[in-house]
Amino acid sequence: MPVPQRSGSLFEVIGGHEGIAALVVRFYERVLADRTLAPFFLHVPIDRLRRMQIEFFSAALGGPTPYKGRVIAHAHQQLGISRPHFQRFVGCLFDTLADLPLSEQDRYDIIGRINLYAEDVIGAGSDFSD
Ligand code: HEM
Numbered sequence: 001m002p003v004p005q006r007s008g009s010l011f012e013v014i015g016g017h018e019g020i021a022a023l024v025v026r027f028y029e030r031v032l033a034d035r036t037l038a039p040f041f042l043h044v045p046i047d048r049l050r051r052m053q054i055e056f057f058s059a060a061l062g063g064p065t066p067y068k069g070r071v072i073a074h075a076h077q078q079l080g081i082s083r084p085h086f087q088r089f090v091g092c093l094f095d096t097l098a099d100l101p102l103s104e105q106d107r108y109d110i111i112g113r114i115n116l117y118a119e120d121v122i123g124a125g126s127d128f129s130d
Contacts, residue, residue, distance in 0.1 A: 006106065009062030010113070013106050017058060023096060024053045030092040037088055040079060060113050073120040080123050090114065 006013060014020055028050060031037050041049070052069040059067040069075070090111060097107045 010106060010110055011058055011061040011063035013102065014061065014100070014110075017054075017063070020058050020061070020063070021054050023100065024050055024057060026099070027093055027096040028053070030096055031089060034088060034092060037085065037092070040081070040085075061110065071120075072117050076121045077123070081121055083118075083122055086118055086122050 011020065014023060028046065032041060032046070052067075055065065055069060056067045056072075058065055093114060094107070094111060097110060102110075
C-alpha cells in the first residue's frame with residue numbers, strides 16, 4: 001500500500017511560521033534543561049540562536065523563506081559534538097514533537113529532515129570518544 005501523501009509541506013502541517021516558532025521555543029527549553037547538552041550553550045546568546053533555528057527549521061521543512069545563517073558545518077565545527085550528543089539533541093526534538101498534534105508519519109519525516117545534517121554537526125573523529 002502506498003503511504004498517503006500529505007496535502008501541504010511539513011512547514012504548513014506544523015502551523016507555518018507561528019507553529020515553527022512555538023516548536024523551537026519548546027525544543028530549546030528541553031535542550032537547555034538537559035545536563036549533557038546545556039554546557040554547549042553556556043556562552044551562546046539564546047535569543048539569536050532561537051531566531052536562527054526558526055529560520056533554519058522553516059527552510060528545512062519547506063517554508064517559503066531561505067535560511068541565511070552560517071553553513072551548519074561551520075557553525076558546529078569547533079564545538080566537539082559527538083554522536084551521543086547529537087542523538088540526545090534529536091531525542092529532545094522527538095519529545096517536543098510528541099506533544100504536538102502531528103501524525104506519526106509527519107514526526108518521523110521531520111526527524112528525517114534534521115538527521116540529514118548529522119555528519120555536518122558531529123565533529124571529525126568524535127566517534128572515537130563515544
Ligand atoms: C541537526 C542538528 C542541528 C541543527 C540543524 C543545528 C542548527 C544550528 C543553527 C541554525 C545554528 C545558528 C547558526 C548561526 O548562528 O548562523 C546553530 C548554532 C549552534 N548550535 Fe546547532 N544545530 C544542530 C545540532 C546541534 C547540537 C547537537 C549541538 C550541541 C550539542 C548544537 C550546538 C550549537 C551551538 C552551541 C550553537 C552556537 C554556535 C555559535 O554561536 O558559535 N547544535 N545550530
